[in-house]
Amino acid sequence: MTSESEEKMISKNSVDSPYVEEGNSGGNVGGNGPLKKGPWTSAEDAILIEYVTKHGEGNWNAVQKHSGLARCGKSCRLRWANHLRPDLKKGAFTPEEERRIIELHVKMGNKWARMAAELPGRTDNEIKNYWNTRIKRRQRAGLPIYPPDISMQALNENQHNENMDNFSTGDIRHSDFLCMNVFETPQFNGIELNRQLYSPCPS
DNA sequence: AAATAGAGCAACCGCTTGGTT
DNA sequence: AAACCAAGCGGTTGCTCTATT
Numbered sequence: 272m273t274s275e276s277e278e279k280m281i282s283k284n285s286v287d288s289p290y291v292e293e294g295n296s297g298g299n300v301g302g303n304g305p306l307k308k309g310p311w312t313s314a315e316d317a318i319l320i321e322y323v324t325k326h327g328e329g330n331w332n333a334v335q336k337h338s339g340l341a342r343c344g345k346s347c348r349l350r351w352a353n354h355l356r357p358d359l360k361k362g363a364f365t366p367e368e369e370r371r372i373i374e375l376h377v378k379m380g381n382k383w384a385r386m387a388a389e390l391p392g393r394t395d396n397e398i399k400n401y402w403n404t405r406i407k408r409r410q411r412a413g414l415p416i417y418p419p420d421i422s423m424q425a426l427n428e429n430q431h432n433e434n435m436d437n438f439s440t441g442d443i444r445h446s447d448f449l450c451m452n453v454f455e456t457p458q459f460n461g462i463e464l465n466r467q468l469y470s471p472c473p474s
Numbered sequence: 475a476a477a478t479a480g481a482g483c484a485a486c487c488g489c490t491t492g493g494t495t
Numbered sequence: 496a497a498a499c500c501a502a503g504c505g506g507t508t509g510c511t512c513t514a515t516t
Contacts (some may be wrong), residue, residue: 327480331502
C-alpha cells in the first residue's frame with residue numbers, strides 16, 4: 272500500500288482498528304508481549320526503516336529482537352520488501368511493464384519472485400496481485416489469458432532455445448508449459464473459461 | 475442515501491529451500 | 496547424513512474503496 276491509501280489505512284487503524292486495543296497508540300512497539308498482526312502503522316515503519324538503514328537487510332528475526340518492534344521477522348521482511356525499500360517504483364504498471372509481465376509469465380508461470388527480479392522496482396506481491404486481477408478481468412471478458420502474439424513469440428523463442436540446448440533448466444520446459452498453462456491456469460482449473468482460450472499448441 | 479457487489483491490495487499462513495551445526 | 500533454523504516463496508484471506516442498483 273502506498274501514500275494515499277496507506278494514510279487512510281493508518282488513520283483508520285489509529286481510530287477503530289482492533290489492533291489498537293493492544294495499547295499501542297502509534298504502534299505497539301517495544302513490548303515483549305505477543306507479536307502484532309495486521310496493518311503497519313507509520314511509527315512501526317519508521318522503526319523498521321531506521322533499523323534496516325543502520326544494519327542492512329537480512330537477519331529479520333534480529334530486527335524484532337533488537338528494534339523493539341512487536342512484529343515477527345517474516346512480517347518485517349515483507350513490509351520492507353513490498354513497501355519500504357527505497358528503490359521501489361510506485362504507481363500503476365506501465366504498458367511496457369504489463370507486456371513484460373505477460374511475457375515472463377508465459378516463460379516462467381507463477382514464479383513471482385523471479386518475475387520481480389526482471390522488473391526493477393516491482394515486487395513479487397505486486398506482480399502476483401496484478402496477474403490475478405488481470406486473469407479475472409480477461410476471464411470475464413472471454414479473452415485468452417495470453418495474447419496470441421505473445422504466446423507465439425514465447426513458443427518460438429523456446430523452440431529456438433531447445434535446439435540450442437537440450438538441457439532443462441529445472442523449470443517446466445516452456446513449450447510444455449504453454450500447452451498446459453494456457454488452458455489450465457492453476458487458479459481456474461475446471462472453469463469454463465478454458466474453452467474460449469486461444470491455443471498456441473499444434474494439435 | 476443506503477445497501478450491495480466487485481475490484482484491488484496488504485498482509486498472513488504454510489510449505490520449501492538453503493545454510494549451518 | 497541428519498537435524499535444525501532462518502529466509503524466501505506462492506497461495507490465500509480479509510479489509511477498504513468504488514461503482515452500481
